[in-house]
Amino acid sequence: MRVDLFDFELPPELIALRPARPRDSARILVARGGEPLADRHVRDLPDLLRPGDVLVFNDTRVIPAQLEGRRGEARIGATLHKRLDLRRWQAFVRNGKRLREGDRVEFPADVVALAESRFEDGSWTLRFEGEEPVEVLLERAGRMPLPPYIAGKRETDENDRRDYQTMFAAQDGAVAAPTAALHFTTELVAALDARGVAHETLTLHVGAGTFLPVKADDTDDHRMHAEWGRIDAATADRLNAVRANGGRLIAVGTTSLRLLESAVDPEGTIQPFEGDTSIFITPGYRFGAIDGLMTNFHLPRSTLFMLVSALMGTEAMQAVYAHAIAEKYRFYSYGDSSLLLP
Incomplete structure (x- = not known):
């Protein structure tokens, strides 16, 4: 598949250099298959999800790498x-x-x-x-390894040691944050719990390869860097029970999604997993583990924009990003979010 299908023009002023404060005040663009786009805020998540849904977070912790x-x-x-x-x-x-x-x-x-x-x-x-x-x-x-599109515009400082870490960070080993979860606060998680939306954690140590551009002209010629992840047996059992009972698994971040899709078998059962994954998801991929994704806005021609295009459709995601740019959403690691429900 041609890489230029995943290109778009982003005004540089939309690249966020600092996170929203408080974290859950960030905007979230809701895209549901077949419905109009909706402009909301992350703190509205309890109204956007259903009782019985489960959010799946990555509990990796960024090290000063x-x-x-x-x-x-x-x-x-x-x-x-x-x-x-x-x-x-x-x-x-x-x-x-x-x-x-x-x-x-x-x-x-x-x-x-x-x-x-x-x-x-x-x-x-x-x-x-x-x-x-x-x-x-x-x-x-x-130092904290801020993405090059931030580090190239300002110095890393002590605020980044706090800002570039999620509230779920527990397992040392990442060199990039699972940034979709940066938007969560204890107050938001409590509101989700009250709504009946639970959460689970897994571990994928995000590598610096996540920032590397796709230099190939065709996706078949791109090689992903491997990253180490783990889903223990008890977590896999609970996730499978959610879907068996009619709930949805919503991955918070592409890292959680990629590990879940690495662990699911052909029958749609999530298996315990420990080891490296270099899964590369592009349009045509059949998702087996997840029912939706919360994720920030990604770089043009990136593997992550290819992933969201696989989930929602390439034309649909180009329309989502065109709307986000027109409405001046903030992009990338410290930027706003999207909720993608195919």
Whole structure:
């Protein structure tokens, strides 16, 4: 499928550089199959969902995975992408052509990593020296890895350590936030509970590959980066019971959706899952696990815009985004949201 089918023009002033405050005051564009679009606010979710529905959140926690260091006189930037073991991470490296296997990269606060090997895509395996857990080292030396469309316009600051983390964050390992859940507050969750809308959590450690552009002209030529996820047996059983009882599973974020669709079998039963997934969802895909999606507005020509087009239809999503742009919705990680119910 041609990648240019998923292109659109976005005025740069619609890219949100800070989140809405309070979080649930963000706008949400509701798209139901066959119905007119509706402009609402995230705090209206209890009125937009039905008793018996379940929201599925990703409980990954973003770590300060962006590092600036030196190899001799060369400046080296590293964004950790995927944990390989206790001390080794795959990382996207800026100025990586200056690295050779065996080089030591010195980061602030006496944090040192060895450049072990280079992947075909240009990323590197970095092995962190010492005995302290890598997460402790990153807290000392790292910064929150804001998306390039934000970091290119302003400096990362202490507010981002709070803002770029969801209220469900519990499992260390992500280098990008599951941003659809940034809109939730304890008050909103309480209102959803009172409405009879429950929630469940799973874990998918989002990698920096989520920000990489699709460089191929055809979707068949694009390769997704793998990310690690887990759904335990008890959670899978509860999710299956929801659908068996007539409830809907609404994925909060494309990360939750991708893990659920990685775990569902051909009969539509969600199985326990632990491991890597590189699922790539494009139009023509048959969804087996979810009944709807809450998600922010995505980049043109991105795998995530392809995913929402698979859910709702490419023409329908182009119309949704045209409406969002005309009504000046805020886009991307700190932006507004959409509720997609095919």
